[in-house]
Amino acid sequence: MTPSDPGATTACEAALVRRYAAVRAATVALAAPLSPEDCALQSMPDASPVRWHLAHTTWFFETFVLREWRPERPPFDPSHEYLFNSYYNGIGAQFPRPRRGMISRPGLEEVLRYREQVDADLAELLEGGALEGPRGEELAARVELGLQHEQQHQELVLTDLKHAFSENPLHPVYRPLERGAAGPAPAPTSFEPFEGGEAWIGAREGSGFHFDNEGPRHRVHLEAFELARRPVTCGEYLAFVEDDGYRRPELWLSDGWDAAREHGWQAPLYWSHQDDRWWQYTLGGLRPVDPAEPVTHVSYYEADAFARWADARLPGEAEWEHAASERPVEGHFARPGGEHPFPLHGEAHGLERLFGDVWEWTASDYAPYPRYRPAEGAIGEYNGKFMCNQRVLRGGSCATPEGHARATYRNFFYPHMRWQFSGIRLARWLR
Amino acid sequence: MTPSDPGATTACEAALVRRYAAVRAATVALAAPLSPEDCALQSMPDASPVRWHLAHTTWFFETFVLREWRPERPPFDPSHEYLFNSYYNGIGAQFPRPRRGMISRPGLEEVLRYREQVDADLAELLEGGALEGPRGEELAARVELGLQHEQQHQELVLTDLKHAFSENPLHPVYRPLERGAAGPAPAPTSFEPFEGGEAWIGAREGSGFHFDNEGPRHRVHLEAFELARRPVTCGEYLAFVEDDGYRRPELWLSDGWDAAREHGWQAPLYWSHQDDRWWQYTLGGLRPVDPAEPVTHVSYYEADAFARWADARLPGEAEWEHAASERPVEGHFARPGGEHPFPLHGEAHGLERLFGDVWEWTASDYAPYPRYRPAEGAIGEYNGKFMCNQRVLRGGSCATPEGHARATYRNFFYPHMRWQFSGIRLARWLR
Amino acid sequence: MTPSDPGATTACEAALVRRYAAVRAATVALAAPLSPEDCALQSMPDASPVRWHLAHTTWFFETFVLREWRPERPPFDPSHEYLFNSYYNGIGAQFPRPRRGMISRPGLEEVLRYREQVDADLAELLEGGALEGPRGEELAARVELGLQHEQQHQELVLTDLKHAFSENPLHPVYRPLERGAAGPAPAPTSFEPFEGGEAWIGAREGSGFHFDNEGPRHRVHLEAFELARRPVTCGEYLAFVEDDGYRRPELWLSDGWDAAREHGWQAPLYWSHQDDRWWQYTLGGLRPVDPAEPVTHVSYYEADAFARWADARLPGEAEWEHAASERPVEGHFARPGGEHPFPLHGEAHGLERLFGDVWEWTASDYAPYPRYRPAEGAIGEYNGKFMCNQRVLRGGSCATPEGHARATYRNFFYPHMRWQFSGIRLARWLR
């Protein structure tokens, strides 16, 4: 990860300090429209309160940077090691995740003070020459990991909050959302063909930051396939709903059918039917479903059932990455007022919306790449231990911070989960 | 309830207005030491957030007073009918009780504004002559019911908050608590004898406010019995614990044994064993168990098992009321810094601590008295529909507002519940 | 219990031996129409397989009679102490009740052999002079307790089997049932009045066998009341159903309403609506609901809601016993082909069907009578430890063995339970 050229240290150092400040400030900015009570909500075990995210990301820097590079520094508060450790057994026991919403203290103000103190200590460390020291490169890499980690939590702040707000019958507005420019309705999707054969996927060593789960780079064999030029729209998904998609078991995986019945799924999460019309709850409040928008908040099971209904399938992650690897990482990423996918217009030219808008479910099990080994120590728990039972999603979403996504990026969730901005891109075998 | 002498109307009116203001202010004062996040906690379905209590008690006046006596007044916010209705099906559907902690809006500030508005409207109603109108007595009675209702919720504010705070490993302090004067250790309890025969229990019509469940007054037959002169202490309860009380099924009701094993009970709620010592969490934080204090936060099952171990039994509610009916309603009721039972000292002279300190579990099923009929309409749901599966508790506690308890007062909870200030007074058959 | 006149010992002995054989044979006869697989069914934790009942009742004699009076006799199989102990902690650990259906061995044949061996050993004991020995009276009483216990399990054999068979979509027939003589439709019920005042209830010492929970005899104060002259019919209950009885919360106890919604109750257990008609599953198979029959398989909650709908209430157990105490114990008790309540006809003359047909829910909590003390030792677990959370039922049913019921008999079940032959008799206050 980010090995730095020794000659450029000072500029690098300044850049890292600036980047640190910017990323950290962005998290706090996300909480600005929220009351202390908003920041305290935990609506399900999978989600966490915003205040917890603010604290946990800070704990990450305190634990994995300050504690290692400034072992003599006393912790801001010794209880944080227990309260704000997410899942690092190597660090110690953790306050039970499903009860994170059950504690009101330390409150929001105290957590913001915690952030300020750790930020000050980090700045002092980074500006104090440690980056030029013997473990300077490691320090830079660790800080970068902390920032990438923080960006992942920025996305969770939005999705966890959305889930919590959706419980409130008043449909709270996080902030008013833009609606995207007007334009012609999206045309039926076309497909981009790809030849089969051997392909390389995974992040190249030394090519800039990537998580450990993106490597090692390795060969795979691909069969010829084609990929839809744009994600599935709400309008298309509605046709599936209206064609009894949720009542036809032959369209579903067995586990998906069971999940749909157990949870009473009739449509994507946050959709509701009222007065003969479909509505969706968004971070900007309740609004009608726009058929031109990419559909989102669907589970893997729904994505898979839709694909079967559409006589297609979901892409494998290798196919997706192969298709994306030469394309620029551009799209609708998170920005204030842009926390919802934007409508599509007209004909797609080339692969549209690969990045941003909605994460795209792939058919791939989240598994280690050949010769993958997690790092030694507690930091090795970051990714590796989750490589079972989850599905890979690709491309980033409207809640992913700008600059965070890339072609090799592997997001992963359980197939029944719907509270991320997850959507669908179809694929088909060729020939 | 409270029929008023027509000649005294104005004084009564002024008194009611003052009493209204005082009771309402007391609820807000309970929340003063709390942050908005503290007020948002719901730690179990049986408990509610403090903010919800603040809103619900206000909704009660808006619904059962303003809506009836000022039907033209628009509601403060139409959503409150759904959000803050506790269990009155006659009014309409209710936001699910276990999810009360899941909504952050309306927030604390908004709820306090709601209180102010309803209080202003009530004052205007009461001072505007409505009390002298044709339904004046009914109005006075309804307002009094609302105030008694509010006082019940004042107790719940404390017990619900205590339960929520107890989840926090930091042991938050609600406020510092007094410890009571020093004194000699309590002597072993003696028992006060009572002759058997016919007795009258229940509230007399026209004898001042009482809830409908306290009447009608009626005859019962009592066998000769004796009642412990003081509640069971922590020291006595500790002896039960140390005599393997929680590991001897022969001491327990079958349902109690199952509950104790299911929940892993080893001691009263909020007790913990650390460094060879018993601690208890209180609203003043963690402190050692004081053997001289009345034991509290025990379930009916534990109270019953303790009594069996002590070769005694729990009193019936008629016995308790018969014994209490001629005694003054004095004791340690709720006041700032007094939200915990106070230690006992030396020998008991007569029946001590009947009122205040801890609610005393009785062996009586919470059942309607002969010829009991709930009121017509939604207000009739106040008490009657809960008359099944619960046990009666008597006497009030250190969290009960001064002036709220009386000899005929019937509190009731399910036998497994422990988060109220519930304690034990023993009884025995005579002869 | 049953103290015997020393002069009559030999006749008594012979009578007891005969009675023992008859009662024991009756249990086996109940299983005669069943296959080994039928006898293995356990459809819910509250119910047990028929084979288990056959074994457990035998274990009861082996444990509480043979082990005490013939301590030198080796157990038939040492594993039975664990496998067939129901809930006697004083004897030892028990195989988990909800898993009784999970073991296929010892099989039916082996269990019948167990019965034969214990019966032979009992006969030898009883005929060998032990009844005349120093603990002879105690032995006779213990054997009688075992027989009464066996008769209770005979009723459970039928109700547990009915529940299990009802799971089978083929509606198995246990045996063809009689339908009762034809006759005029039952007239609307009239009520029998009773004066208030002091009354004695409970079994008299020395008055013949009774369970310990039926005493001590004691005084109660009754208010004037009246009791319906016959149980509620299916036709009456149907009117409640059709008057939206299951959809009107104001008719229900709060816990009852929750139970009804949780379990989706729409009618009594075993009723189903098909082709515009109500059917009920009986031990004789599926047949139309007969409006003239006493309604059965209702929970306490349903009985209570029906009573409220009918502007009446359920009787207290003291009222019921007071009314029943002077009446002969006659009615439709269990006999082959009679395992279902029989239709009512015309006008009721006096209190009809107090005994037999259906158990009648009372409003009384199952609680100890004044000065009640369970026996010492494991046998004391028979009744006392269940005195919480249950409601008393009175009168016996069409599944109760002839000779088993009496006016003081207290049956008890949890208020949500429906698989017993439980029905409804209404009461009202007088004046």
Place this chain on the structure above:
Amino acid sequence: MTPSDPGATTACEAALVRRYAAVRAATVALAAPLSPEDCALQSMPDASPVRWHLAHTTWFFETFVLREWRPERPPFDPSHEYLFNSYYNGIGAQFPRPRRGMISRPGLEEVLRYREQVDADLAELLEGGALEGPRGEELAARVELGLQHEQQHQELVLTDLKHAFSENPLHPVYRPLERGAAGPAPAPTSFEPFEGGEAWIGAREGSGFHFDNEGPRHRVHLEAFELARRPVTCGEYLAFVEDDGYRRPELWLSDGWDAAREHGWQAPLYWSHQDDRWWQYTLGGLRPVDPAEPVTHVSYYEADAFARWADARLPGEAEWEHAASERPVEGHFARPGGEHPFPLHGEAHGLERLFGDVWEWTASDYAPYPRYRPAEGAIGEYNGKFMCNQRVLRGGSCATPEGHARATYRNFFYPHMRWQFSGIRLARWLR
């Protein structure tokens, strides 16, 4: 599947008829040592009663063969379509799987009659010329599918029964088991190396029977790897247990750690620790754990944790198949008295025990091969809809019928499941 040479039809026909009779008889033979009650046990929702297996496999032939080729034949019993349909939504609704043990009728005798009738009808169909008819090849393929299906259920009969018997504290003996020849203790395993590169996996069209999930044959890219020459033994697994394998979260997948704690796993299923020794329940009763046996009844999570502890990994299914594809399908498959893995001895020469003894967990998600399409109609539900959340196992076990396994065979179970004869073979990356 199995297209047959038209010239050989008559011999083929006779062979198929013989094979049909043999496979069907083998199922009945498995039930021979069992009582009707044994055959009725269902100990968990994942397992089914033996009697149900006997009926369901018969229903399969009745539904997918007789109903299609003899549509005029009335069903043996119309209720069987509902009772014995496992999961084919295309056929209709199914009796709920978790309640299969709740029905006692049709009983074992009736089910055996059902088998006889269907077998007679099948024989008549097959011998009556239908195999030479226009859909003769399809019929032969369908019958073969039914037989392979029956063999899968033969394995389940043993594993489901073992699970049910294990609930019985008496440790029932299904039948006495052989113990395998004596021999030297197994030497530490060595590894067989394989070069990386492109490989073909999956069943070749026309190469004999295979399930649809085994194809299409396709290319994969393999990295160089090595495969343990024998499965992991109980002795090796014991070393993991004793090295605190079940208490070290760093060895486990996150989901595995949660599962282990939730279920309280301390050792493989059926192991118990008593008197300082490890015992295992087998179909031959309780016996000491033999360190030389392949370990079995471990979940995927345990297999994965063991591999991490051993500094190795589990093979991918493509690696396994690549290694197995040139080797003879020989090993300890099911036979009377052989229903348990056999001990290993000395040094392994080449890949030992690839087939038989224990199924080997692979690291591979159970996913469709490229271009896989399930068959049209209800029969297409056989495999495809289960391709999510499960892991592939390879090689067959001591409960797999002889002749049923092959190199391309893909078995699949959820990663937490332990009641199959599942074991571990290690793999490592080369270089």
